[in-house]
Each structure stands twice: as C-alpha cells, then as structure tokens.
Amino acid sequence: MKKRPRTLLTLLVPIIVVWIISAFFITQDINAQGEILSINTEASCITSSCHAGMGKKKYVHAVGVDGKQCIRCHEILNQGEHSFKKIPPVTFPICSKCHSEEFTTPADIKGSPPKVIFEDKEMKFHAPFAEGKCTECHDPHESNFYKHLKADYTEEYYAPYSSGTYSLCLKCHKGLEKALTEPRILTDTKFRNGNLNLHFRHVNRPKGRTCKTCHHHHGSKTKAPRLIRDAFPFGKRSLMINFEKTETGGSCAPACHATVQYDRYEPVETNMKTTPREGIDATPEELRLNRIEEEQVIKGEGEKK
Ligand code: HEC
Ligand code: HEC
Ligand code: HEC
Ligand code: HEC
Ligand code: HEC
Structure with missing residues (x-):
C-alpha cells in the first residue's frame, strides 16, 4: 500500500464541504396542481412518457442512460417522491465512486469503468480537473463526442x-x-x-x-x-x-x-x-x-x- 493520506485529504476536504453545502439546494418536481410527483423507485426511470429521449446519442455512458441506475448519482430525498438532491458542479465525489482506484466499483455495474488518477504528488493537474469539475468537460449521461465529452x-x-x-x-x-x-x-x-x-x-x-x-x-x-x-x-x-x-x-x-x-x-x-x-x-x-x-x-x- 502506498502512503498518501495527506494529499488525499487536502483534495477531499474542500470538495466535501462544497458538496454538503450544495446538498441543501434540492430539486423537486411539482405538477400543475402543486403536488409533488410520485415515482416507483423499483421501476425504470425511462418509460415512453418519462425521460424517453435519453440514450439516443452516439456515445452513451451506460450507467447514465439505464433507467434503473439513475439513483446512483441522483439521490432520492423522499422515497416514492420525484425529489432529488441537486448535483453541485463539483461532481468528483460521484464520479470517483466508479472511476477512482481508491474505491471498488459496485459489483452490479456492467462494463469496467476506466480508472483515472485523482491524486498523485508527482503529477500536476489541470485546474478544472483538480477542482473536481468533471462535468465541465464530460456529460454524465450521453454525448455525440467520444469519451462522453461535452x-x-x-x-x-x-x-x-x-x-x-x-x-x-x-x-x-x-x-x-x-x-x-x-x-x-x-x-x-x-x-x-x-x-x-x-x-x-x-x-x-x-x-x-x-x-x-x-x-x-x-x-x-x-x-x-x-x-x-x-x-x-x-x-x-x-x-x-x-x-x-x-x-x-x-x-x-x-x-x-x-x-x-x-x-x-x-x-x-x-x-x-x-x-x-x-x-x-x-x-x-x-x-x-x-x-x-x-x-x-x-x-x-x-x-x-
Ligand atoms: C453518473 C451519474 C449520473 C447518472 C447515473 C445519471 N445522472 Fe442525471 N445528472 C447527473 C449530473 C452530474 C447532472 C447535472 C448536469 C451536469 O452537470 O451536466 C445530471 C442532470 C440530470 C437532469 C437535469 C437536466 C440535465 O440534463 O442537466 C436530469 C433530468 C437527469 N439528470 C436525469 C437522469 C436520469 C433519468 C437518469 C437515469 C436514466 C440519470 N439522470 C442518470 C449525473 C447522473
Ligand atoms: C456507477 C458507476 C459509475 C459512475 C458513478 C460514473 N461512471 Fe463513468 N463509467 C462507468 C462505466 C461502467 C464505464 C464503462 C462503460 C461505459 O462507457 O459506459 C464508464 C465510462 C466512463 C468514461 C469513458 C468512456 C469511454 O469511452 O472510454 C467517461 C469519460 C466517464 N465514464 C465519465 C464519468 C464521469 C464524468 C462521472 C461522474 C459524473 C462518471 N463517469 C461516473 C461507470 C460509472
Ligand atoms: C506542438 C505541441 C503543442 C500543441 C500541438 C499544442 N500546444 Fe498548447 N502549448 C504548448 C507549449 C510548449 C506551451 C507552453 C508555452 C510556454 O509557456 O512557453 C503551450 C501552452 C498552452 C496553453 C497556455 C497558454 C499559452 O498559450 O501560452 C494553453 C491554454 C494551451 N497550450 C492549449 C492548447 C490547445 C487547446 C491546443 C490544441 C488546439 C494546443 N495547446 C496545442 C505546446 C503545444
Ligand atoms: C472548464 C474550463 C476549462 C476547460 C474546458 C479547459 N481548461 Fe485548460 N485551464 C483552465 C484553467 C482555469 C487553467 C489555469 C489557468 C491559470 O492558471 O491561469 C487552465 C490551464 C491550462 C493550461 C496551462 C497549464 C499550466 O500549467 O500553466 C493548458 C496547457 C491547458 N489549460 C490546456 C487545455 C486543453 C488542451 C483543454 C481542452 C482539452 C483545456 N485546457 C480545457 C480551464 C479550462
Ligand atoms: C478539461 C476537460 C476535462 C475535465 C475537467 C475532465 N476530463 Fe476526463 N477527459 C477529458 C478528455 C479530453 C478525455 C479523453 C482524451 C482522449 O482519450 O483522447 C478524458 C477522458 C476521461 C476518461 C476516460 C479515460 C480513458 O482511459 O479512456 C475518464 C474516465 C474521465 N475522463 C473521467 C474524468 C473525471 C472523473 C473527471 C473529474 C475529476 C474528469 N474526467 C475531468 C477531459 C476532461
């Protein structure tokens, strides 16, 4: 095992703080009557009437267009309700769950996510990458550009x-x-x-x-x-x-x-x-x-x- 706790901490602490603060800004879907939409979290989020347009672009991030995987990244606030935590621009904590060597990819994930290096004191990182702003360049769902670029x-x-x-x-x-x-x-x-x-x-x-x-x-x-x-x-x-x-x-x-x-x-x-x-x-x-x-x-x- 390599020793790298301090550099990891200096990177993670500010990211987590931003994440927690942003988690207070939640998103909820409210219909015309002013009621919160209900959903069945066991079923797929993609149906002929919901998110039907997803998954049609040239390059798909498999987990991002699979109706049963949406909740990997979109955390539900209240079971049964269409209400999610808003995702802040710093998506590093989400992406790292599958793309960092630090974590084992969840067993039920199909395909192997390429692991990228997040911290290494021998490396000099590009500013938006170091700041965890992955979605400045990558689309979490699908894209017409290779590697899900935006x-x-x-x-x-x-x-x-x-x-x-x-x-x-x-x-x-x-x-x-x-x-x-x-x-x-x-x-x-x-x-x-x-x-x-x-x-x-x-x-x-x-x-x-x-x-x-x-x-x-x-x-x-x-x-x-x-x-x-x-x-x-x-x-x-x-x-x-x-x-x-x-x-x-x-x-x-x-x-x-x-x-x-x-x-x-x-x-x-x-x-x-x-x-x-x-x-x-x-x-x-x-x-x-x-x-x-x-x-x-x-x-x-x-x-x-
Ligand atoms: C890998 C993580 C991830 C998965 C899985 C995922 N999303 Fe997202 N989604 C995001 C992020 C991050 C954003 C914020 C937009 C951005 O930064 O580009 C977002 C934004 C959205 C939005 C807001 C509109 C937009 O496109 O910006 C909708 C609607 C949405 N997602 C629906 C879904 C549905 C439906 C699924 C499952 C089929 C899904 N997402 C799966 C990460 C994910
Ligand atoms: C739940 C696991 C999971 C999460 C979370 C996740 N990914 Fe992935 N990712 C995968 C898997 C599996 C692949 C390989 C299969 C594929 O391309 O769909 C992949 C592939 C990729 C690729 C490479 C595609 C290629 O053509 O080689 C990029 C880029 C990528 N993900 C970016 C992201 C970003 C950015 C985030 C955070 C918003 C993210 N991923 C979150 C599982 C995940
Ligand atoms: C042949 C190699 C080469 C190619 C191709 C190249 N660059 Fe550079 N680039 C350099 C070098 C060398 C520097 C450092 C200049 C210095 O500071 O002395 C640099 C500097 C930069 C900088 C810092 C600002 C500046 O211009 O001084 C940016 C931003 C940049 N490149 C972006 C790009 C982009 C975007 C592309 C593609 C459109 C590109 N580069 C293609 C070699 C290259
Ligand atoms: C989301 C905004 C953003 C995008 C997109 C982006 N960059 Fe940068 N880049 C930055 C910032 C911020 C800096 C730091 C500038 C500074 O320190 O003055 C930077 C710095 C650089 C540098 C200089 C690094 C150094 O050590 O001085 C190069 C080279 C560079 N970027 C190349 C690229 C290339 C190639 C692309 C396309 C793949 C790209 N950038 C896309 C924001 C971005
Ligand atoms: C400045 C733009 C930029 C940012 C920010 C950025 N990436 Fe990338 N990423 C790229 C480009 C460009 C490629 C593909 C280059 C190639 O293979 O030609 C790529 C490739 C990847 C791949 C595929 C690796 C492989 O081996 O094929 C993954 C996974 C990935 N990025 C994840 C991330 C994650 C996670 C973050 C946030 C921590 C992130 N990226 C931030 C531009 C970016």
Missing part, C-alpha cells in the same frame, strides 16, 4: 484545422482562438518564437498536430509545466517530448526533430527543414528590451458565464 475535441493525433475542432478547450481558453488562426502574434500565447506563433504552426495546417499530441487534458505525469505530456504515440512507437521550460521560452527534443528551442524575446534560429513560414520575423525592439509578458491574456478563464 464538445468537440478530436480523437486523433493529426487533424486538419477547422474552426470548432477544439471547442471543448476554447470554451474556457478564449484567447487561444486568436492564437490558432494567426501565424504571427505577440499576444494570446506564450508558445512562440519571437512573433512566430508555434501553436498556429503546429495546429493550423492540413496535417495539424492536435492538442493531445502535446498536452494531457487531466494532468501531466512528470509534473512538466503547461500540462505537456512526457510522450505521445507515433505509429507503434511512443516518442518522448522532453519538454523544458525556460523563463522566456522552452525547448523540446522529440524524436521527430532534433532539440529545438523557442524564445519569445530573442528568437532562436533552427536549421530544421520546415514548410515556408508565413509573414515576417519582427519582434519589436521595445518588447525585446523590456521583456513585457502579456500574462493577462493567456490565463484560462475558468468557469463559463
């Missing part, structure tokens, strides 16, 4: 760019939209060599690299900054990225090209053979000398309004 996020490692491909990420990272469409930029992303926008260069091309080639959506294992993965699949192999961050840029040494560096103020020359660059190298003298960081524009905007 918006588009291509499954592939290579994909041509088109607006909308990454709407899952852009919902919060609004400034990045501009960074994905302009070849030369001095704001909105730190991933640039001088004014050469490296997000644009990797992502916005016919055989673009997708976000997941470089970033891990939940967190990076090696505590690498900016959620950079340690490796990505390349055919049957796995290639190391070896990312290192510096104060004004970074470097990586993946097997697909030799070590390359970027620097936002003193653009680094590479002798890599690459496709022609659009636009011209021009890093304003003022920016170079003063090393102004546009911190404010690259922040994740967190919760949607």
